[in-house]
Amino acid sequence: MITLTSDFGSPYPAAMKGVVLQRTDARLVDIAHDLPRQDVRAAAFWLREVVPHYPPAVHLVVVDPGVGTDRAAVVVRVGHHAFVAPDNGVVRPAARALDGDVEVFEIGVENPASSTFHGRDVFAPAAAEVHEAGVENIESLENVTPAADCVDLTLPDATVEGDVAHGEVLVVDDFGNAITNVPGGFVADAASVLVNGERAPVEPSYAHVAVGKRLVTVASHENVELAVNQGRGADAFGVRPGDDVTVKK
Amino acid sequence: MITLTSDFGSPYPAAMKGVVLQRTDARLVDIAHDLPRQDVRAAAFWLREVVPHYPPAVHLVVVDPGVGTDRAAVVVRVGHHAFVAPDNGVVRPAARALDGDVEVFEIGVENPASSTFHGRDVFAPAAAEVHEAGVENIESLENVTPAADCVDLTLPDATVEGDVAHGEVLVVDDFGNAITNVPGGFVADAASVLVNGERAPVEPSYAHVAVGKRLVTVASHENVELAVNQGRGADAFGVRPGDDVTVKK
Amino acid sequence: MITLTSDFGSPYPAAMKGVVLQRTDARLVDIAHDLPRQDVRAAAFWLREVVPHYPPAVHLVVVDPGVGTDRAAVVVRVGHHAFVAPDNGVVRPAARALDGDVEVFEIGVENPASSTFHGRDVFAPAAAEVHEAGVENIESLENVTPAADCVDLTLPDATVEGDVAHGEVLVVDDFGNAITNVPGGFVADAASVLVNGERAPVEPSYAHVAVGKRLVTVASHENVELAVNQGRGADAFGVRPGDDVTVKK
Numbered sequence: 001m002i003t004l005t006s007d008f009g010s011p012y013p014a015a016m017k018g019v020v021l022q023r024t025d026a027r028l029v030d031i032a033h034d035l036p037r038q039d040v041r042a043a044a045f046w047l048r049e050v051v052p053h054y055p056p057a058v059h060l061v062v063v064d065p066g067v068g069t070d071r072a073a074v075v076v077r078v079g080h081h082a083f084v085a086p087d088n089g090v091v092r093p094a095a096r097a098l099d100g101d102v103e104v105f106e107i108g109v110e111n112p113a114s115s116t117f118h119g120r121d122v123f124a125p126a127a128a129e130v131h132e133a134g135v136e137n138i139e140s141l142e143n144v145t146p147a148a149d150c151v152d153l154t155l156p157d158a159t160v161e162g163d164v165a166h167g168e169v170l171v172v173d174d175f176g177n178a179i180t181n182v183p184g185g186f187v188a189d190a191a192s193v194l195v196n197g198e199r200a201p202v203e204p205s206y207a208h209v210a211v212g213k214r215l216v217t218v219a220s221h222e223n224v225e226l227a228v229n230q231g232r233g234a235d236a237f238g239v240r241p242g243d244d245v246t247v248k249k
Numbered sequence: 250m251i252t253l254t255s256d257f258g259s260p261y262p263a264a265m266k267g268v269v270l271q272r273t274d275a276r277l278v279d280i281a282h283d284l285p286r287q288d289v290r291a292a293a294f295w296l297r298e299v300v301p302h303y304p305p306a307v308h309l310v311v312v313d314p315g316v317g318t319d320r321a322a323v324v325v326r327v328g329h330h331a332f333v334a335p336d337n338g339v340v341r342p343a344a345r346a347l348d349g350d351v352e353v354f355e356i357g358v359e360n361p362a363s364s365t366f367h368g369r370d371v372f373a374p375a376a377a378e379v380h381e382a383g384v385e386n387i388e389s390l391e392n393v394t395p396a397a398d399c400v401d402l403t404l405p406d407a408t409v410e411g412d413v414a415h416g417e418v419l420v421v422d423d424f425g426n427a428i429t430n431v432p433g434g435f436v437a438d439a440a441s442v443l444v445n446g447e448r449a450p451v452e453p454s455y456a457h458v459a460v461g462k463r464l465v466t467v468a469s470h471e472n473v474e475l476a477v478n479q480g481r482g483a484d485a486f487g488v489r490p491g492d493d494v495t496v497k498k
Numbered sequence: 499m500i501t502l503t504s505d506f507g508s509p510y511p512a513a514m515k516g517v518v519l520q521r522t523d524a525r526l527v528d529i530a531h532d533l534p535r536q537d538v539r540a541a542a543f544w545l546r547e548v549v550p551h552y553p554p555a556v557h558l559v560v561v562d563p564g565v566g567t568d569r570a571a572v573v574v575r576v577g578h579h580a581f582v583a584p585d586n587g588v589v590r591p592a593a594r595a596l597d598g599d600v601e602v603f604e605i606g607v608e609n610p611a612s613s614t615f616h617g618r619d620v621f622a623p624a625a626a627e628v629h630e631a632g633v634e635n636i637e638s639l640e641n642v643t644p645a646a647d648c649v650d651l652t653l654p655d656a657t658v659e660g661d662v663a664h665g666e667v668l669v670v671d672d673f674g675n676a677i678t679n680v681p682g683g684f685v686a687d688a689a690s691v692l693v694n695g696e697r698a699p700v701e702p703s704y705a706h707v708a709v710g711k712r713l714v715t716v717a718s719h720e721n722v723e724l725a726v727n728q729g730r731g732a733d734a735f736g737v738r739p740g741d742d743v744t745v746k747k
């Protein structure tokens with residue numbers, strides 16, 4: 001199985017798939033191709049949320065603001081999973097969320113600055129080759145060499161001091177929910193909280209407030225989420241990815 | 250085969266797919282994940298249009314404004330098809346459109362109010378289990394019990410009195426075509442009709458009028474559709490889903 | 499393998515897939531369903547870019563502004579590939595880009611003007627039948643007859659006179675990059691060029707200019723592209739598909 005994740009929109013991912021299918025009969029599963037453009041942190045967040053739900057697979061990931069620079073191309077192996085991606089940290093949070101040691105390999109790229117479509121010309125063939133060799137046999141690939149490490153990326157942690165948590169908005173999802181880095185446990189015993197100074201109820205899910213009303217909830221990602229029942233929480237709370245969020249009990 | 254239908258946008262459906270693929274090698278086919286948010290009627294309409302074209306399959310459907318309330322989770326079997334969905338009627342029109350008796354089962358949910366992502370944690374595992382057991386063996390599943398019935402949902406019918414039909418807009422499709430519930434046969438013998446008082450020609454297809462011009466046609470769903478050749482009929486006719494439509498011959 | 503390409507948005511392609519899967523177990527791969535509406539030239543461009551990366555396949559293509567007119571439905575065979583499409587030229591540039599002679603067959607359509615959803619009712623069954631018969635056995639299909647030719651469509655060429663190239667914008671991609679028909683080789687030796695009178699640097703890839711800055715580059719399609727690093731080139735250069743572009747060294 002090969003999963004595909006990018007910020008390519010349409011139809012560029014279809015060219016990657018053709019290249020992969022020239023080399024393997026593997027099942028292909030799209031994770032997303034409409035991730036926020038060149039936003040490595042958002043992609044890292046979503047991969048961390050989604051990949052741990054998958055059986056062993058090769059994960060082809062291309063969110064790559066550094067394409068055409070000398071950033072490396074890497075294969076990151078964790079247990080029976082392998083990520084094939086630019087070396088910008090995008091797969092690190094997901095790799096940490098899986099069971100196993102993280103091993104890094106570098107993909108030889110003949111002419112890194114020559115092409116603007118490394119997804120098709122570098123990463124897609126590499127993902128197919130890793131799949132065909134088997135994740136346990138990455139060492140056998142000619143074009144791949146062990147590497148000491150790869151770029152790290154850590155999603156920021158919130159700080160909790162007594163009744164106040166200082167965090168930030170990590171991403172805004174397609175529903176408009178603002179997902180913060182404040183741990184859900186912080187609001188577990190609260191009936192309501194102040195979010196950046198404005199009070200909102202803490203509820204187990206959206207339908208516990210009237211349509212159009214704001215709430216604070218702990219969604220599937222186990223973080224504090226700023227939401228509106230059948231509306232866009234990010235707009236109602238006036239926040240965007242990267243904005244500071246103070247939650248006070 | 251498991252089809253997937255939701256209003257989740259991206260990338261949440263990918264988490265559902267991972268959960269399914271942990272449990273089965275079934276072929277997965279996306280019907281849509283960009284349905285109008287929490288619009289049970291629109292989803293019911295599209296499932297009724299699309300599902301009858303499929304071979305026997307398990308249909309995982311999550312359009313669920315009641316998530317986190319005590320609404321039940323159901324499996325609905327019709328012939329060799331099974332739907333796994335929240336008990337809000339979303340699959341009833343499609344179930345009626347298939348051949349066979351409708352049988353209903355309830356899925357045991359441990360803590361209905363605890364999670365905002367039942368698609369991943371309740372419905373995806375249930376769909377995989379139904380697929381692995383086989384649609385004819387739903388009774389054998391531990392977590393599923395026969396139920397007397399499930400919530401019904403009926404798409405409204407138009408009323409036809411002589412030369413006048415009173416109906417409404419059911420959905421607006423991606424092209425901007427306004428699909429009404431007025432039966433296509435009503436306009437079969439008309440060269441033109443009055444739609445909410447304004448005259449428009451009745452044509453067999455879009456290209457029979459000039460680009461940008463309005464028409465009334467009977468599209469693949471066999472209902473009266475308000476359209477514009479290479480344009481947005483809903484805008485030109487000034488209608489939205491749920492709006493009344495009077496068609497006069 | 500059957501690839502699917504359309505301008506149908508969602509969820510109409512799912513009905514086509516059901517029809518196909520009633521008739522074959524072939525792997526299905528979506529190329530795109532969000533191509534610019536009824537824009538035959540844009541679809542022809544993207545198919546030419548993407549299809550040559552695929553292994554032998556049946557390519558189901560429905561971008562069809564003439565649906566409901568008497569335009570024919572065709573199968574176009576090139577080597578081990580076959581295209582099933584309306585006869586409007588949409589597959590010609592891709593067919594020319596593949597190795598092999600182009601052979602044309604016409605699909606018998608009982609009542610061409612009767613339906614507005616030929617994708618589901620005409621092209622999807624035909625694609626499944628071609629796949630099941632095998633691309634080398636199209637002649638054996640009852641409903642398909644050899645044809646002398648099909649509608650041609652040629653993407654326009656730029657003219658180069660010394661230091662000046664006159665071309666046009668072929669498409670604007672999802673990133674907002676304006677892809678022209680000026681051959682990349684024309685700017686290979688230039689440090690900067692005048693695009694419609696305004697100077698912009700020629701760079702190997704986006705990251706060679708600051709975020710938000712304009713550049714001229716030669717992307718994967720090997721044509722001159724008007725771009726902005728992490729922005730929308732078409733907006734910055736003020737051009738749309740079909741607009742003239744003069745590039746002066």
